[in-house]
Every structure is written in C-alpha cells, then in structure tokens.
Amino acid sequence: MNNSQPILKLENINAFYGQIQVLREVSMTINEGQITCLLGGNASGKSTTLRTISGMLIPKHGRIIYQGEDITGMSTTKMVERGISMVPENRRIFSRMTVKENLEMGAFLRQDKQNIRNDMEKMLDLFPRLKERLKQLGGTMSGGEQQMLAMARALMSRPTLLLMDEPSMGLSPLFVQQVFKIIEEINQQGTTIFMVEQNANMALSIADYGYVLQTGAVVLKDTAHRLQNNSMMRQAYLGET
Amino acid sequence: MNTSEHKTINNIQQDLLKCIRIGVYAGIICIFVALIGMVEKFNSRDIISEVISMGHTLLVIITLSGTILTIQQFRQISLEYKHSSNGINYLWELLVGIFTGLIISSILAIFVVFINEIDIRPIFINASPTLLTILTFDKDIYTATMNLLVLGVVLGFIGTLFLNLPGKLRLLLIAGISSVIILGMFQDIITIILSKDGWPKILLNFLIDKNGVSVTASIVIFILIVITTSIYPYLPTAYENTMRLVAIYHSINLRISMYIMLAITLLLRIYWFIAISDKNLPMLPLCREGYITTNATLGQCAIVVYNQFNNVTNLFANSTSIINLIITISELILVGSISYSIISILWKSLRKTKSYNTNNLSELEHQTLIIKTKRNFSIVMGSALLLSLPMLLGVFPSEVLVNIGIYMLMGFGLNIVVGNAGLLDLGHVAFFAVGAYTTALLTSPRASLELGLSFWAALPIVIVITGLTGILVATPVLRMRGDYLAIVTLGFGEIARFLFLSDWFKPWLGGAQGIIKIPPISIGSIEFIGPHRIYYLIILFALIALFISVRIKDSRVGRAWMAMKADEKVAETMGINTVYYKLLAFGMGAMIASISGAIFATKLGTIFPHSFNVLVSITALSLIIVGGIGNLTGVIIGALVLVGLPELLREFSEFRLLIYGTLLIVMMLLRPEGLVPKSNTNTMIKDQDLIQDAWVENSTIYSHVKR
Ligand SMILES: Nc1ncnc2c1ncn2[C@@H]1O[C@H](COP(=O)(O)OP(=O)(O)O)[C@@H](O)[C@H]1O
Ligand SMILES: [Mg+2]
Numbered sequence: 001m002n003n004s005q006p007i008l009k010l011e012n013i014n015a016f017y018g019q020i021q022v023l024r025e026v027s028m029t030i031n032e033g034q035i036t037c038l039l040g041g042n043a044s045g046k047s048t049t050l051r052t053i054s055g056m057l058i059p060k061h062g063r064i065i066y067q068g069e070d071i072t073g074m075s076t077t078k079m080v081e082r083g084i085s086m087v088p089e090n091r092r093i094f095s096r097m098t099v100k101e102n103l104e105m106g107a108f109l110r111q112d113k114q115n116i117r118n119d120m121e122k123m124l125d126l127f128p129r130l131k132e133r134l135k136q137l138g139g140t141m142s143g144g145e146q147q148m149l150a151m152a153r154a155l156m157s158r159p160t161l162l163l164m165d166e167p168s169m170g171l172s173p174l175f176v177q178q179v180f181k182i183i184e185e186i187n188q189q190g191t192t193i194f195m196v197e198q199n200a201n202m203a204l205s206i207a208d209y210g211y212v213l214q215t216g217a218v219v220l221k222d223t224a225h226r227l228q229n230n231s232m233m234r235q236a237y238l239g240e241t
Numbered sequence: 242m243n244t245s246e247h248k249t250i251n252n253i254q255q256d257l258l259k260c261i262r263i264g265v266y267a268g269i270i271c272i273f274v275a276l277i278g279m280v281e282k283f284n285s286r287d288i289i290s291e292v293i294s295m296g297h298t299l300l301v302i303i304t305l306s307g308t309i310l311t312i313q314q315f316r317q318i319s320l321e322y323k324h325s326s327n328g329i330n331y332l333w334e335l336l337v338g339i340f341t342g343l344i345i346s347s348i349l350a351i352f353v354v355f356i357n358e359i360d361i362r363p364i365f366i367n368a369s370p371t372l373l374t375i376l377t378f379d380k381d382i383y384t385a386t387m388n389l390l391v392l393g394v395v396l397g398f399i400g401t402l403f404l405n406l407p408g409k410l411r412l413l414l415i416a417g418i419s420s421v422i423i424l425g426m427f428q429d430i431i432t433i434i435l436s437k438d439g440w441p442k443i444l445l446n447f448l449i450d451k452n453g454v455s456v457t458a459s460i461v462i463f464i465l466i467v468i469t470t471s472i473y474p475y476l477p478t479a480y481e482n483t484m485r486l487v488a489i490y491h492s493i494n495l496r497i498s499m500y501i502m503l504a505i506t507l508l509l510r511i512y513w514f515i516a517i518s519d520k521n522l523p524m525l526p527l528c529r530e531g532y533i534t535t536n537a538t539l540g541q542c543a544i545v546v547y548n549q550f551n552n553v554t555n556l557f558a559n560s561t562s563i564i565n566l567i568i569t570i571s572e573l574i575l576v577g578s579i580s581y582s583i584i585s586i587l588w589k590s591l592r593k594t595k596s597y598n599t600n601n602l603s604e605l606e607h608q609t610l611i612i613k614t615k616r617n618f619s620i621v622m623g624s625a626l627l628l629s630l631p632m633l634l635g636v637f638p639s640e641v642l643v644n645i646g647i648y649m650l651m652g653f654g655l656n657i658v659v660g661n662a663g664l665l666d667l668g669h670v671a672f673f674a675v676g677a678y679t680t681a682l683l684t685s686p687r688a689s690l691e692l693g694l695s696f697w698a699a700l701p702i703v704i705v706i707t708g709l710t711g712i713l714v715a716t717p718v719l720r721m722r723g724d725y726l727a728i729v730t731l732g733f734g735e736i737a738r739f740l741f742l743s744d745w746f747k748p749w750l751g752g753a754q755g756i757i758k759i760p761p762i763s764i765g766s767i768e769f770i771g772p773h774r775i776y777y778l779i780i781l782f783a784l785i786a787l788f789i790s791v792r793i794k795d796s797r798v799g800r801a802w803m804a805m806k807a808d809e810k811v812a813e814t815m816g817i818n819t820v821y822y823k824l825l826a827f828g829m830g831a832m833i834a835s836i837s838g839a840i841f842a843t844k845l846g847t848i849f850p851h852s853f854n855v856l857v858s859i860t861a862l863s864l865i866i867v868g869g870i871g872n873l874t875g876v877i878i879g880a881l882v883l884v885g886l887p888e889l890l891r892e893f894s895e896f897r898l899l900i901y902g903t904l905l906i907v908m909m910l911l912r913p914e915g916l917v918p919k920s921n922t923n924t925m926i927k928d929q930d931l932i933q934d935a936w937v938e939n940s941t942i943y944s945h946v947k948r
Contacts, residue, residue, distance in 0.1 A: 054814060056810065056813065056814075075813075075818070076813040076814055076816070077813065077816050077817065077818045080814065080815065080816030081816060085814070086814045088810070088811055088814060092808055092810075092811045094803075094804060094807045094808065094811070095807070096807060097803065097804075097807070101800075104800065105800060105804050105812075105815050106815060108797070108800070108801065108804070108815045108816050108817055109815075109816035153815075154814075157815070157816065
C-alpha cells in the first residue's frame, strides 16, 4: 500500500464562493492506482472539493499538485488535457444528444479517431446497457443508465484520474451495486479514482483510503478498512447507533 | 341516478360557459381587427372576384375558428364526463356550435349598431363609414343586424358540420379552400408576374378577374388542389420507386455525373449566348437556336456577363415564360443524360475492379445509393429553378427575393450564435451595420477615406473587421447567459446605431446623412445593378454561408457549440474551452452578417443609420424561431415566410408586426420547435454516417433510413 505514489495533492486549500468560505485548510493526498473516497454530510463541501480540483473553482489559498506539477488556477480544459476527468453531480449528461454523441463528446480533446472508436467499443463492453441504446437520446434513459453514460463519457477522455461526484445518488439499490462494481473494474484497469459519496458503507467497501469532511474541514482520514471500524465513523455515517 | 343528473346539469353549465368564453374572445378579436383597420384595408380586394372580399373572409375565418375551437373544447369536456349516446352528442355539438356562432355574430352586431349610433372616430380612427358599409353589407341597420345573426348561425352550423366530416374529406376541403384564399391574397403579385411578356395572356385573364380570382378559376383550382391532395399520399412512394429504379439501373457514382451534367448544360448555355452575339463563332449543333430556346432562363446571367447589359431590359422582357422553364428543364435532362451515359461508360471501364452490379450491393449500400440519387436529383432540379427564378418572375418579385436573401444570410449568421452556440443575441443588426458601413467606407469614392476600393477587394477587410467587432462585443458578455445576454446585446445593437448617427463620427460616417455613392458590385466590366442581378450574388453568398453552416454544424466546433449550448459547465469538464468557442460563434455570426450588410449597402447605393434599427435584429431572430432554432432549412423557410410574405401581400405589410407577434405566440403554443422541427433534420442522416454506423448495429440502420 505504501509503495503507491501520490498522484494528486491538495495543500491547505481555502475555497470561497464570493465571501463565503467553504473549504478550510483542506489537505489531501490521492495515491496512484487507488480508490480514494471523500465522505461527509450535506453541504460539507465535498462537491466544492471536486470543483476545485477540476478547475471550475479557483481556491483563494493553497496549492494543487498533480503529478508533481502545480496546477492551481488552471482552466478546466487544461485539467482535462492533463488527464483529470469528472463525472459531475446529478450525472448531467447531454439529454438532447444520443448516447453515441454523448460518448463522442467525452473524447472531445482527442484526435486519434481509430483509438476513440476502439475505446467506444470498450465502453460498450463495460456498459452493455448502453450498447442497446446508442441511438437513444440521453434524456430518455433511466437514472441508472444515465449514470453509466456519464461514467462512460468521462472515461472516453482516457483519464488518469477520474473524479466522481456521488455516483450512487438517486439510484435503485440494484443499480448502486452495479455502479460500484464497475467503479472497481475501472480502477483495476488502471484509473485512479477520487469519489465523493454519501453512501459511506458502499464507498468504503471498495475504497482504499478515505477522507471525512465536516463543514469544509477534514476531520478524519484513514485507510478505508480502519474507517469502517472507526467508532466515530460508525456513529455518524454508517448508520449505527 | 340523482348524481348523474346532477352531473349533466353541471355539464351543461360548463359547456355554456366555455362556448360563451371562446365566443366572446372571437367576437372581441373581430371587433379588434375591424378597429385597427384590418378589415377595411383587406376589403379593397376580393378573394373571389365580386363574390367574397378579403375583409369578409377574415371575419368568416375568425368566426369559424371560434366555433371549431369551442366544439373541440366541448369534446374534451364530453370525454371527461362521458356523455351518453353519440346521437345526442352530435345534437349537442350542433347546438354548441350554433350558439357560439350566434355569440360572435351578436357581438359584432352590437358593435355595428354601436358605431352606427355613436361616432367613435375621434378615438378609433378606423371606425369609419366605410367599415360600417362593409359590416352591414350596405344594407340598413336592421336588415344588417338580422343578416349578421343569421350568418352567425349558419357559420356555427358549417363549423360543426366541418368538424364532423371524416378526416380525409376535411383535409381535402381545407387544402382546396385555403389554396383559393392564398391565390386571392397573392393576386397582386400573380398579376405582376403574369402580365410580363412571355407568359401566355390567357392564363392571367383566366385566373384573375377585375378584383380577385375569377369564379371559374377558383372552382377549377379548388378541384385541381382537391385532386392533387387526394393523390398526394401516393406521390412519395412514386418518387421513391422512381429513384430506386434510377439507382438500380445506374448504380455508379451518380454524384459526379450529375454535377458534370449540370456543368455541361451551363457551359452550352454560356457558349450559346456568346455565339449569338459573336457571329464569328460557329453554332454547335446542340446550341442551335431552335433547339436551345431563343429566350434564356439559365443563361440569362451569361449574356449579362457577355453583353455588359446594353440591351438588358429588352432581353429581360422577353426572356420569361413557363414554356421556357419547361424547355430548359427538358434540355437539361436531355443534355444531361447524354453526358451521363458517356460518363457512366467511361466510369465503368475505369473502375472494372469494383463491380457495381446491384446484386452484389448490400441493402445498406443500396439504400445509400438511393439517398444519393435523390439528393443529386434535387440538387440539379433545385439549381435549375434557382437560376431561372428572376427571369421567370420579373423585377419586383426578384427584389423581394433579394430582400429575403439578405435576411436569410443574416439569419445564417445569427443561427450560428443563437442556434448552434445557444447565445441569445438581440443585437445582430450591429454586425449587419458594421458590414454595410465598412463596405461603404472602403468602396465609396465619396466616403471620408476616399479609397474607392472595389467590392471584392473590400470584402475580406469588411469580413475581418466585422468578425473582430463580433469578438469585441462578445468579450464583455462572456459570463452572461439567456435573458441577461439578450438585453446586453440588444443594447449593443442600439449603441451601434447611435454611434453611426453620432456627431462624433460624423466626419467619417456622415451622421444622419449616411454614406452615399456606394458603387455596385462588379466583376470585370459587368455591374450588378438591379434585383435580378444582385439575386445571383445573394444566391452565391447564401449558398456559401449555407455550406459553411452545414459543415461547421457537424464538425468538432459544431459539437463543442452543441455541448456548450446544452450545459456550459459540463462542456468545460469535457475539455471544451467555452470562452474560445463563444468568441468564435460571435465572430463567425458577425462575419456572415457582414456579407449580408455589404450586399445591402451596394444594393441601395446609400446607407443611413436608420436602416439599422432594432427591428432588423428582431426580424432576424423571429425568422430563426419561426423556422426552428438551430435548423438551416428553418432559416430558409423562416426568411421566406417572415420577409417574403409581408412584401408580397400588400395589405399585410401595414400589420406586419401584429402578424409577427401573433405568429410567434401561436408558434410557441402549437409548435415550440419551429416550422421545421429538429427531428426532421436528424432523420436526414448522411450516407457517410450510415456506413460509419454499420459497426454499431445493423437493425437500427435500416429503420433509420426508411423513415
Ligand atoms: N455556486 C455556489 N455559490 C454559493 N455557494 C455555494 C455554491 N455551491 C455550493 N455552495 C455552498 O457551499 C457549501 C458546500 O456545498 P457542496 O460542496 O455542494 O456540498 P456537498 O457536495 O458536500 O453537499 C454549501 O453550503 C453550499 O450552499
Ligand atoms: Mg454535492
């Protein structure tokens, strides 16, 4: 476990929406090849953390180091170019585009047509449900299918680091299991995953490492296994009394 | 028992309320159109000569729509409450219909009595004695009121009857009646076209009587349209089958040969024009006068090129007839098929290796071939028609076509900004104006710069400058979307006009006097003066703009815009640089609009700031919305409807804005996707797409093609 290299480091991030401070001195390390999950209650700043990493929100203080390079303040486009891809909260697929067009959008920055096509076939193998629906408009699919599409779309850019914002939100239990299985599979194929989740149990069961955020500050960090057994964790997030 | 009776009574009350409401609305609309002067204005014309006037038609249509709407409402209510038997339903409907008709007509009758008694002209200037005569049919007030009421009952009855006809019959009736009405509305323009030399005089005399369509003509046209409409469902199949046959028998690469066919025809035309004026050149057999007609359609532009327009009016006068068009088309097909056969033989011998035998074609390739054949067929026929239009129609209709073209061009530009990139721009006129002013500055010898460049030298500069203006305007509004963006751009449009008008720029731009003496566009010694020549330029640029728009829509840039329009934030997470693509959209939209402005300036020869008011922007935006946002066919149709119709319908032009507004509201309610909804264009997938998709799934492809 210790032999994996850090791929992304947040150093004392302070992020604001206007005057309101949302992240306070947040520091995190995401190791290459691992699944790291970020837990926390509503409005604790989880999505904000992801937005900061993906360049949509520029932190007031602090640094973001990605693969040894300081990427603080870079635009989202630059982040995608460097291999950071995001599955946004609530999926946000292009509802008026077909599944195929959605996938093509994911590969927007890539020029290698042949490889894009191969990747698309790979995606369809990974998400067989999408295969039957290539010509269907994204907006007409069920929530679970949309989540799969959003993941596949993000993967089409061949990311090294995949950011996911609550992939299990609003899905039926069956779908949640499937989605987590696929996340594990993606990770095993070599993509580092940083995932925000409310479903702490499920998330910790597949993750290697976890952070817990409370009102914008990191209050707990440990290996997933130890977090699962942490008494405070169990009370606050894992639904045990 | 009790409850159901109760329900029925409730029901009747409901129905009555509905009838009264819609009836009152329709009645108020009748009074409204009368008071704004529409009825009187329209009444100067008859739809059918000496039978029914346009003003009366308007009122009849409103009344009929009122009753029909009411009955439809009534049907919905009946469905909800489940009325008893059908027979009773019909009776109810009849009652409701007649009642509504009666309400509408009684409102009108009260209005008539009112304006008969009290002179309200100090307030409503249009409530004139003429209006009274129209509404009373020139009878005394008591007979008139009675007549109106009876008419209301009759119309209510007709409305009910109409709704209860079988669907097919209804369609035929609508088609027949509306074509007679349309003919009546367009009688002016039809008279202008048909009274030109070259059209058989009998046609005009037959169609148009003193003040409207002649009675016989309306009957004949009604019957003709009814027949056409009834066989219409079979036409697409017939067309499909013909194309299938063509595709099977000539299963070679049709595209090239069809284009060559068009080119050869054009070349022959041009040669013929040169040969008749230059006696030294021999007449080619194919160019013999008897064969290729003495009058030209397709080659009109060619002679213009050669003769420098010295006897243009002459030529123009006798160069139009329907026979001419027919001959041109048959000539096209004849020459085309000869060249076509030669090329197909050549082609086959050249490409022996690849067999084009249909038996070896997969279903997919076959479908592709048919699609190609159809497309080439429409390209050839379409270009033949496009090229001969000014000769067929004459000067005034060509003028209208040019105006349509100018707006269409601007529409293509605006469509990139609004339709593709989803940025609501209400100030597009600014770019149109910058294009026009830059052209004027650069080309007019009387402009402050005294450059006197030729149009073609100025055009690239104009395009670049306007493109930069677009980027300049877009920069401050990058963070804005939707309503905010619309208001800010609206402001920019007005600012542009005020700048052109201002004293500040007066030394350069001439203030309210504008810039005069803008020379016409010329190629060599040929000058593009007059609508029938500018038309060809417009067509040229519109085609270029269309081509660019089509290509860009399917390109990487187009997809970036599409994503940005759908969800800006997510587009960014796909790696789309939204700042860049927004600027690009504004820049390109501005560039296309600038060409439109440039042609506009040379067409008028003089430009004033007042030509560039906010109405231009609104019209351009409306035509996009009416056509269907983001849809190129929609832009064309929108321009035809919104720019063409008001110019052709003399009576309408005064009420242009009223009709725009009504049209937009109705569109938003009934067809929010526009006249040409997007799904239509989605089904017109390209053959490349078909083949590309082959790896996806076979079954889906065929279902897609057949649609
Ligand atoms: N665009 C925004 N503007 C202002 N405040 C925001 C914005 N987005 C989120 N916030 C605030 O930031 C805090 C953290 O939000 P978020 O990161 O979305 O929480 P989480 O994803 O953990 O539920 C919340 O209090 C929220 O109201
Ligand atoms: Mg969140």
